[in-house]
Amino acid sequence: MISMKNSAASKRKHYSLFWATYTLVVLGVAAVGMALGLIFGYAIDLPRVDELQKVRPNVVSYVYADDGRVLGQFATEKRILVTYDQIPKHLKEAILAAEDSQFFRHSGIDFSRAFMTLFRDAVFGERKGFSTLTMQLSKLQFTSRDRTLKRKITDMLYAIEIEKTYSKEQIFTIYFNQIYMGHGTYGFAAAADYYLHKELKDLTVAEAALLAGIVQSPERHSPINHPDQALRRRNNYVLARMLKERFIDQATYEKNLKEPLAVQGRNFESGPAPYFVEWVRIHLEQKHTADEIWKSGLKIYTTVDYDMQVAANRAVRDGLKRFDRERRRWHGPIERGQDPSTYRHPDWLEIFYEGLMIPGVVVQSGASQAQVKLGSYTALLGPDDVKWTGRKRVDEVLRRGDVAMFTITKINQNERTLQVTLDRVPEAQAALLAVENKTGAIKAMVGGFDFRYSKFNRATQALRQPGSIFKPFTYVTAMESGYSPYDTVLDAPVSFRDGLGRLYEPTNEDEEYKGLITIQQALYQSRNVPTIRLANALGIKRIIDVAHRFGIRREFPPYLPVSLGAGELTLLDITSAFTTFPNNGVRAEPYFIKRVEDYNGVALEEHRNRIEEVISPDTAGKMVFMLRQVALHGTAATAVHAAGEDFKRPMGGKTGTTNDFTDSWFVGFIPQVTAGVWAGRDEKKTLGNRVFGATLALPIWVDFMRDVFKQVPATDFETSYQPAGPSENDNSQLLTSQPVSNEPITVEDIKPPL
Structure with missing residues (x-):
């Protein structure tokens, strides 16, 4: 009886085991079938990967100086x-050690890595990935960063297809150039340039490890925003992994830990x-699409001299800050009462x-x-x-919680300390432009105090009254009319009435009159009344025509105050015009782009010089002679003489000031x-x-030219003019005490500048 019961129980047990096994097999086959079906379903939706290497990613368009x-x-x-x-060997090894x-x-x-990762995830709850470089490339090019099963399977399928299509070296190179490295940089070459100012071939092992450590989380491991975290990642993970994988030895590991x-x-x-x-971008937009400019890797070769540009920036900033401190007292910080522990600034x-x-x-803050x-x-x-x-104690100027502007003079990256000086943004603005006389090439340009605060380019966009800087065109007209720098003109009170009977009585800035003076003295001392007498005798329309010949393509009303600079023009207009004088009367059209090439080096545009003779060499020589006197004896003499021995070289120029001292x-x-x-001031205030x-x-010009003189040798002007004394021209009109004009003289809204 017992034997029969055991036999029945044994049969039931085998029967249950059979069905359990059968059920597991069926479920396993179903699961495999479902997985294969799922994979097949994903696979038939995969786009082709054989175009991966043919598609060039977005690349940087660079603007180059002339060197x-x-x-x-x-x-x-x-x-x-x-x-x-x-790609240097040690950088390849750092990437492999860190990522795959x-x-x-x-x-x-x-x-093996995938199974181990899944096991540790299930057992220990670790959330780690197992993506290979090829799977990461799949995520970069074809899928997304979504943490889903579908995306992971798709990445694996893509990885298999990519590996079948490309060699390992090709895959590594595509990944190397495509991976995001933080702060808007993509690829390791751009990251090396951005973070370290280095080319790949110059990277140390520690620097290679630093870059490799960024990949996992560019924000968290940014050496700019989180240097301590980046350093730990470099030392404790990447260098350690390189040592474990035997890419480096113990001595190299210890040496680079200390870097x-x-x-x-x-x-x-x-x-x-x-x-x-x-300015370059604005020009490019006239000839190229936005994608060409921003994504195609153009090479834009310009005329700017890098060292002159640095000097120009420094001269403008230092000059404006110096003037601001001399003219405006300290009014305190920009904010007060902030909590230093929580304060943040963009x-x-x-x-x-x-x-x-x-x-x-x-x-x-304390006294010292x-x-x-x-x-x-800090x-x-x-x-x-x-x-x-003007204060001696620091705490008289700044207290805890004050927010003020500071200029950085030195940076210590390792200790995270700075050397700074107290500063502030000046109220005035300035612009500087330097042009090569013979070619018209722009060598330096500054459009304002700081591009971050104002992108308005005052060198090319600001229309301002030129004041006395416009006077040379009156004197050019006089020289072309046969006058000599030694001819005389009367510096005495004069008045005019226009067609409506309104009185115009120009005065000199010092409100004094010197009587009979030479034309050159009238120019280098910037006398208003003699200039007006000249303009009246010569005709204001002729003077305006002369200005147009010099490349100033602005419309000026035919009124006598225009001869004193009552119209409007840009710094580019007047600076380009002045290049005619030292260039023997020849003006070269200003330009700033020498050549534009596409990514493959094919020229898309190339500059050709355009020059024209504006005035005769004789007239140019006379103007150079008179404008040299401005620096020797005239309105610029004090500053030029104070500048030292470097400025005892041939030079000329002209100062200009407008009414109410709004423009310098x-x-x-x-x-x-x-x-x-x-x-x-941008607001045209005094x-x-x-x-x-x-x-x-x-003074800004002097500071700039002091640096220019270090790289430009002292030479004399190429001029055939030899000062010979007064001409035989009839200058009786210049001596008349009360000339009368039949032309309209002035309008209500035009005031004669100084």
Whole structure:
């Protein structure tokens, strides 16, 4: 009986085991079938991957100075494409160690790594990925960052297809050029340039490890925003992995652990020529599409001299700040009562560099020192850094919680400290333009104090009254009419009435009159009344025609005050016009782009010089002779003589000031280069009492030319003119005490400048 029961139980057990096994097999087959069906379903939707290498990604368009140095760039994605052979061995190894050490051994999917990752996820709850470089490339090119099963399966299928289509070297190179590296940079070559200012071939092992460590999370591992995190990632993970994979030995590992984090960052918008680069972009838009400019990798070769451009920036900034401190007392910080522990400013997200003016918050302040926070940096401020305010104690100027502007003079990346001075944004603006006389090439351009605060280019866009800077066109007309620099003109009160009976009585700036003086003296001392007498005798329409011949294509009303600069023009207009004098009467049309090439080096546009003779060499020689006297004996003499021995070389120029002291001008030239400076307020308000061209614009010009003289040799002007005394021309009209004009003289809204 017992035996029969055991037999029945055994049969039931085998029966249950059979059905359990059968059910598992059926479910397993169904699961495999479903998985295969799912994979097949995803697979038939996959687009072709054989076009992957043929599609060129977006690349940077570069703007180059005349010596090949980079001035700026246009890019939606900052990327520099390289070949596999251009990638250093230690950088390849750093990437493999950090991201996929089995890359050259697997076929797109690292199954052992995948199973181990899934096991650790299930058992220990670790959330780690197992994407290979090929799977990451699939995610970059074909799928997305969604954390879904479908995307993971699709990435694996893509990886298999990519591996069947391309070699390992091709896959690695595409990945190397495409991966996002933070701060708008794509690919390791662009990242090396951006973070380290280096080419790939110059990277150390530690720097290669730093870049490789960014890939996992460009925001979290950014060496700009999170240097401590980036350093830990480099040392504790990437270098350690390189040692474990035997890419480096123990000595190399220990040596590179000690290498400091020397990250600088690169900000082309705050580079040496932001106004100029923007001018280039505006020009390109007239001939090229937006995609060509921003995505196709154009090479734009310009005329700018890099060193002159740096000097121009420095001269404008220093000149405006110096003038602002002399004319305007310290009015206190821009904010008060902030909590230093919580205060943040958007400008702190920028790349810091020496010369940058940026807000900072005072953490603590005492009589001899204040601590300032600027983003992740700190700085100490001493009495010398605030002495321009006229205060001796630091805490008389700044207190805890104050927010003020500071200029960075030195950066210590490793200690995260700065050296700064107290500063502020000047109320006045300025522009500077330098042009090569013989060719018309723009060598330097500054359009304002700081491009970050105002993108309006005052060198090319601002129409301002030129004041006395316009006077040379009257004297050109006189020389062409047969007068000599030694002929005389009467500097005595004069008045005119227009057709409506309104009285116009021009005066000199000093409200004095010198009587009979030479024409050259009238020009180099910038006398208004003699200039008006000349203009009246010669005819204002002739003078306007002369200005047009010099390339000033502005319309001027035919009124006598125009001869004193009552019209409007740009700094580019007047600076280009002045190049005619030192160039023997020949003017070259100004230009700034020499050549534009596409990504493959094919020329898309190329400049051809356009020159024309504006005045005769004899007239040009007379004008150079008279304009040289401005620097020797005239309105620019004091500043030029004070500038020192370097300025005892052949040079000429002209100051300019307008009514109510709203505009300060100086355009000066040497045989090789002409440079013009304008300064004023955008609102056309006064700069202050008795602010002349020699007060603000001329010192900026002197500072700029001091650097120019270091690279441009001193030579004399090529002129055949030899001063010989008065002409035999009848100048009786210039001596008349009360000339009468039949032409309209003035209008209500035109005032004669100084």
